[in-house]
Amino acid sequence: MPSADSPTEEEVVVVDEARDALLEAITAELGDAVVASHILPGKDLWVRVANDAWSDTADYLRNRQRFRFFSWLSAIDWMQSPFGRSLDAAVDIADAPTEDAAESEYTGTGADGYTGGETRFQVISRVHSLTTQIGLNLKVDVGDDLSIGTWTKTYPGADWHEREVHEMFGIHFEDHGDMRNLYLPTDFEGFPLRKDFPLMARLVKPWPGIVDVEPMPEVEEPEAGEESSSASPSGATTSNPEDAS
Amino acid sequence: MSAVFAVEFAFWQSTIFKLLLAFVAVLIPAGGTVYMYLFKMVSFMQSRLGPMEAGPYGSMQLLAEVGKWAQKEDIVPTNADRRVFVAAPYVVLISTFLLVLVVPFGPDAMFVNFDTGIFFALGVSSVSVIGILMAGWASASKYSLIGGLRAAGQLIAYELPLVLAVVGVVVQAGTLNMQGIVRAQIDGEIFGFGGLGNPYFFTQFIGLFIFLVAVQAELAQSPFDMPIAESELVSGYMTEYSGFRFLLFFIGEFATANIFAFLAATLFLGGWGIPPFIADLMFEAGHDHWAFNLIGPAVMLTKMLLITFVIYWVRFTYPRFREDQLQTFAWKFLIPLALVNIAVTGVLKVVF
Amino acid sequence: MTAVNDRRQMAYIAAQAADARVNLELEAEGMTLNIGPQHPATHGTLRLVVQLDGEQVIHADPVMGYMHRGYEKLTEVRTYPQVTTLINRIDWLGSFANEVPFILAAEQLMGIEAPPRAQWIRTILFELARIANVTLFLGDMGVQLGAVSPVFYAFRDREYILNQIESATGGRFHPNFDRIGGIKDDLPAGWIAETKSALKEIRDFCDEMEDLIVGNEIYEARTRGIGIIPADVGLSYGLTGANIRASGVDWDVRRDNPVGLAYDQVDWKVWTHPDGDSFARYWVRLQETRESCHIVEQLLDGLPAGPIMTKVPRIIKVPEGEAYIETENPLGVMGYYIVSQGGLEPFRVKIRSASFSNISITPWLLKGTYVPDVITILASLYFILGDIDR
Numbered sequence: 001m002p003s004a005d006s007p008t009e010e011e012v013v014v015v016d017e018a019r020d021a022l023l024e025a026i027t028a029e030l031g032d033a034v035v036a037s038h039i040l041p042g043k044d045l046w047v048r049v050a051n052d053a054w055s056d057t058a059d060y061l062r063n064r065q066r067f068r069f070f071s072w073l074s075a076i077d078w079m080q081s082p083f084g085r086s087l088d089a090a091v092d093i094a095d096a097p098t099e100d101a102a103e104s105e106y107t108g109t110g111a112d113g114y115t116g117g118e119t120r121f122q123v124i125s126r127v128h129s130l131t132t133q134i135g136l137n138l139k140v141d142v143g144d145d146l147s148i149g150t151w152t153k154t155y156p157g158a159d160w161h162e163r164e165v166h167e168m169f170g171i172h173f174e175d176h177g178d179m180r181n182l183y184l185p186t187d188f189e190g191f192p193l194r195k196d197f198p199l200m201a202r203l204v205k206p207w208p209g210i211v212d213v214e215p216m217p218e219v220e221e222p223e224a225g226e227e228s229s230s231a232s233p234s235g236a237t238t239s240n241p242e243d244a245s
Numbered sequence: 246m247s248a249v250f251a252v253e254f255a256f257w258q259s260t261i262f263k264l265l266l267a268f269v270a271v272l273i274p275a276g277g278t279v280y281m282y283l284f285k286m287v288s289f290m291q292s293r294l295g296p297m298e299a300g301p302y303g304s305m306q307l308l309a310e311v312g313k314w315a316q317k318e319d320i321v322p323t324n325a326d327r328r329v330f331v332a333a334p335y336v337v338l339i340s341t342f343l344l345v346l347v348v349p350f351g352p353d354a355m356f357v358n359f360d361t362g363i364f365f366a367l368g369v370s371s372v373s374v375i376g377i378l379m380a381g382w383a384s385a386s387k388y389s390l391i392g393g394l395r396a397a398g399q400l401i402a403y404e405l406p407l408v409l410a411v412v413g414v415v416v417q418a419g420t421l422n423m424q425g426i427v428r429a430q431i432d433g434e435i436f437g438f439g440g441l442g443n444p445y446f447f448t449q450f451i452g453l454f455i456f457l458v459a460v461q462a463e464l465a466q467s468p469f470d471m472p473i474a475e476s477e478l479v480s481g482y483m484t485e486y487s488g489f490r491f492l493l494f495f496i497g498e499f500a501t502a503n504i505f506a507f508l509a510a511t512l513f514l515g516g517w518g519i520p521p522f523i524a525d526l527m528f529e530a531g532h533d534h535w536a537f538n539l540i541g542p543a544v545m546l547t548k549m550l551l552i553t554f555v556i557y558w559v560r561f562t563y564p565r566f567r568e569d570q571l572q573t574f575a576w577k578f579l580i581p582l583a584l585v586n587i588a589v590t591g592v593l594k595v596v597f
Numbered sequence: 598m599t600a601v602n603d604r605r606q607m608a609y610i611a612a613q614a615a616d617a618r619v620n621l622e623l624e625a626e627g628m629t630l631n632i633g634p635q636h637p638a639t640h641g642t643l644r645l646v647v648q649l650d651g652e653q654v655i656h657a658d659p660v661m662g663y664m665h666r667g668y669e670k671l672t673e674v675r676t677y678p679q680v681t682t683l684i685n686r687i688d689w690l691g692s693f694a695n696e697v698p699f700i701l702a703a704e705q706l707m708g709i710e711a712p713p714r715a716q717w718i719r720t721i722l723f724e725l726a727r728i729a730n731v732t733l734f735l736g737d738m739g740v741q742l743g744a745v746s747p748v749f750y751a752f753r754d755r756e757y758i759l760n761q762i763e764s765a766t767g768g769r770f771h772p773n774f775d776r777i778g779g780i781k782d783d784l785p786a787g788w789i790a791e792t793k794s795a796l797k798e799i800r801d802f803c804d805e806m807e808d809l810i811v812g813n814e815i816y817e818a819r820t821r822g823i824g825i826i827p828a829d830v831g832l833s834y835g836l837t838g839a840n841i842r843a844s845g846v847d848w849d850v851r852r853d854n855p856v857g858l859a860y861d862q863v864d865w866k867v868w869t870h871p872d873g874d875s876f877a878r879y880w881v882r883l884q885e886t887r888e889s890c891h892i893v894e895q896l897l898d899g900l901p902a903g904p905i906m907t908k909v910p911r912i913i914k915v916p917e918g919e920a921y922i923e924t925e926n927p928l929g930v931m932g933y934y935i936v937s938q939g940g941l942e943p944f945r946v947k948i949r950s951a952s953f954s955n956i957s958i959t960p961w962l963l964k965g966t967y968v969p970d971v972i973t974i975l976a977s978l979y980f981i982l983g984d985i986d987r
Contacts, residue, residue: 043705044921068832069848071923072949076936081673113936114919124934124947126921130832130846133853137921137934157834160957168669183662183986193670202674291749387630391652391968467743468815476638476741477972564815565743567969568652 016041018134022065023047029060035141038114048115048139054123055149057138062154066131070155073125073162075142075169078117081195083203117141121171123148125158142171150176168193263356270345274549275500276307281550282557283499290561314495317488322385325485329383334486334493336376341497343369344504349424351517351541352533362423363415366508367408370463373501374400377472380494381482392481395568396465396472402575403462403469409583410455413590414445414512427516431524431532440522444515448593451586453513455579457552460505461559462571464498468563469571502556503549510548517541627655630968634663638741638972641982643956647963647971654971657963659956664986672946677703677777677913680943684933685771687950688984691730691927693722693762696775699933699946701857702922703777706915706937711857714903715779720859721896722765722774723924724889725792728799729758730927731886734979735806738879741976742819747809754802757795764788777913779906789897796890803887811880820876824962824974827873834961835954838929839881840978844873850925858924863895875977882979914941928952928984952984 019039026047027034033053038046049057061067113122121142128135142148150173151158162173163182170191173179181188190197254262284306288295296303321327347362349355359365374397381393415421418429433443446453462469465481473481480486483494510516518524518532519540528534566574633644642663648655668687672680684699685692697719704710711719736751759769765784766772774781810816826836828844841848849867851860868884870877915937923932929951936945955978963971 046919062833068829070833070835071930071932072835072934072947072954074934074947076945126932126934126949130848135921135923137919155833155835156830156961157836157954157957160953181662183665185662192667195673197670199670199674287746291746292753293749387628391630467745470743471969474743474969476743476976477969479637561744561746562809563744564739564810564813564819565969566815567819567967569967570815570818 018132019045022132022134022136025065026061029064030057033057036115044135044137046114046137046139048117048122048141051141051143051148054140055151055153058125058127058151058154058158061127061136061138065129067127067129067136069128069130070151070157071126071128071135073123073151073158073165075121075123075165075171075193076113077121077169077193077195078113079120079195083198113139115139119143121146121169123165123171125151125161127155146170147172147174149174152176167191170194267342267345267356270348270350271342271500271504272496274503274546275496278503278550278553278557279499280304280307282553286554286557287561290558311492314492315489319489320485320487322485324385326383326385329379330485331490333376333380333383334490334497336379337373337497338376338493338500340369340372340376341501341504343372344501345507347423348504348507348511348545349427349516349541350545351538352424352535354517354538354541355424358424359422361421363411363426363508363512364421366423367404367411370407370501370505371400371404373463373497376497377482380486384482384485386485388478388480388484389482392472392474392478392484395474395478396482398568399462399465399469399472399571402572403459403579406455406575406579406583407459407463409580409587410449410452410459411512413449413452413583413586416587416590416594417445417448423511423516427511427518430515431518431521441520442515442518444513446513449513449586449590451582452590453509455583455586456509456512457555458579460502460509461556462575464502464505464556466502466556466560468559468565470560470565471568471571474565502553506549506552506556507545509552510545514548514551516548517545519544632971633660638975640737643980643982643985645959645963645971645975647968649968652968654963654966654968657960657971659959661956661985664982666983666987668987669946669948672943674942676941677915677943680946681775682771682773684948685773686983687948687987688730688926688928688931688952688981689770690733690981691726692768692770693726693766693772693774694730694924694926695931696773697723697858698922698924698926698931699935700775700777701924702920702933702935703913703915704857705920705922706918706935707777707909707913708916709778709907709909711779712904712907713859713901714783715905715907716857717859717862717896717900718765718780718784718905719775719857721792721893721900722762722772723858724893724896725758725762727927728796728886728889728893729755729762730981731882731889732758732799732802734882735803735810735879735886738976739810739816741972742816744810744813744816747806750802750805750809754798757798761788761792761795764791776906776909778909779904783905789900792897793894796893800887800890803883803890806883811883817876819969819973820879820977821872821874823875823970824966824977825872825874826958826962830961831873831958834958836929836958837951837954838925838927839885840878840929840955842868843870843877843881845869845871850923850930854923856922856924859896860892862899863892865892865895875973878977878979912941914939915943923949926951928979928981929955948987950984950987952980952982953987956980956985 016039023037023039023045030049030053033050034047035050036048117139119141122139123142124137124139126135126137140148148171150162152162159178160182162176163179165171166173166179167181167184168191284295284303296306299305299309321330344366346356347359347366377396377400378393381389381396414426418426420426420429430444431442433439435441435443435447465472473483478484483491486494517537521531524531528536627648627650630647630649631644632638632647634642644660644663645657646660647657668683671683675683680699681696684695687695732751732755736748739747762772763769765788766774768774826840826844828841828846831841831844832846847867847869851858852867855861865888868881868888870881917937917939919934919936921932921934923930930949931951932949934947934949935943938944959975962974966974
């Protein structure tokens, strides 16, 4: 799914030759393993690869494309929070918490984000090439078995990142060999960064949300604009708790 | 002593008297240097003020600290070897008090006049190693154990340069008696000129350097503070000590620094003597005048402060060596240098 | 009577057990030493479980999480302006630098850009945050190696920079000054001249450190050849910042990808060192502090006039999309991956903090070193606990 978005700036349609060429090379090598891709011209590049090609992708990128620098690895839970988007209470009433919040299942299509996806969890990683100074965001769907290949054989630095993803999302990395908890206590139950893990402090005492909503101003004085961003947190202090629900 | 007051004391009287004086000779300079150097000079070096509130200019701070330590809970770790743990600070302190016994403060003002005074001093200075090992082992803490073992290795390695540095002085003075060494410096002449005496830092400056380095290591002060190494071993062998026992270690550490400075002053700076031409101007009898039993301690104190200044200055300036670098420094540099120094001293002693 | 005897017996048994335990540990192939969580060298609560053979490290295993604050979860229930308050606390010595990549990522998602003056002031404060951070390292390295005095000089001279940050932003440690679309306030009157004199103090401080520490033989003996990181290993562990530049990698995000900051407007140099040891890491940071002074001075001279805030809606809703922006923070590359679904709050924020990756090399690096070198290496890698645990 190459980018269909037109650049936001109207003056030129930027064609990012370097990233285009890189994407072509990756697609040529990995073939069907490249499921989807997305380019923000001049800014960034996303590639989604197939689940079973995850480890090989790392190997290819590091050893053949000179993506020597491993930046980070993490995961995204694409499920909408069953507890509602508490912040939007005053703005998006429709998203109010449902009664059976904790039991809700992932119903989304998974077609979220730039490169889409079919599953609830996606592992995302970023590598960087020092020769071309191009960063590459790699995504991969994680199926229902919540298991995926490890990158530690290629990038030893992925060790801790994968352990963190394991404890925070419950995604297992095959052949990692040392999937102890990194941050959490050994006997911790649950996966904190999943969307259905309740943030109890917020549930017990919800934030009243932004009140005093105005429509988006078309034209504003510069001073007013300067004021605006600082106004939103302070708006909370004067808000009425009844607006929370 | 008796000569000063022209009164004969019974043995027990003079023993008690000397015991009290020993406490004074150890504790007063220790408190003074701790306040002057550890609290104030170091603070100025580090661009801060140091204690300012307790007493005028913070001068009573040390009493406040002692009071604080004395009040603290007396903790012995559960798994510690209790008796050894409790005894260790006293063993360290004993070595300090034994050391001061042989230091001459005046023609008669010394506690014991051993014929082999310097030999005795070097011998008892090693007793502290036992105390430190006891503390390190009995604490049942890994940090303490590593610290204790490091201390043992370090103190044994630096005994040797310490002794060898002194040998040069002994060869030149021709006596092991501390009083004799002082006399030799007072009565000495530099190329026939006796007005300054012959303080051995002119001829034994290499010895003085080695002595001071070895003392720094003996005291486990930076750059040789690996046994304590607060950024590595928390506090080394002192980690598990608190309250009054920590205070004992503290006194042991800083009082020993003073006593070693006294020793260095005696061996290299002419001891309690002042340049003979001044002494001759003051008294007809020169250094033999009884008043030097009172002037001597003051002179020693001044010289001691001079040397402790260097000790503290170095301590708060240099980073610390690693254990193997320290051993290398001792065995491959200091000891050969000391041996060369002895050889040269011996040759010159025969030639002149 | 029996009670006393019992107690004695118990004490004896306990003592025997303790002896046996110590003996066992000594006779076994290694002794396990817990460095931390409360230890002077970990300045924070990093715990390092090391297996020792004598004083040699067989195996080192860092244990973190004593300070994990769950920022990635907390950001999901906060509006974008509120998030900056949180992320100020990640690297608490150079707080302002934490805000910038997040704000830049949000700006990229919204398709706006701060006006030039705001960008320049951001860059100035960013560099001041770097100086405030790294000066402390320059002194602290001495403490870790046993020289107590330099850290006091560091605190003394860091104060000048903190005063400048305070007078510009109102916060000494946590400015919370960066806004989506610009910055909160303009610089106060007279700030530029004061900052220049503060930078002079920092330059003097750098010279002082060069005399005191870099030129010291013991220091060199302790750091040269200790903890060598080959460039390739460092990169695959995700090492960034001065740590990787000290291994000879000529890579600085400030120069190579200066998104939304004014680094391309001034003339400066990226310092590298070929050795990759602890000495090189210190040396690179020292030179970078001077270079930061150089950058800030140029920026102060060429500060453009104009507004400091672009037009942003009163309530910030960030359009759907994903963005990753990284900047060269004092500790290394810091980046925020923001997934937005068009709400007031980010859908997911991944915080790529520099120390986390920098420290992840320690199990590899510490193997076979000695206990004193463990401290040297940890100090020279320079981590901040908040930056590891997030």
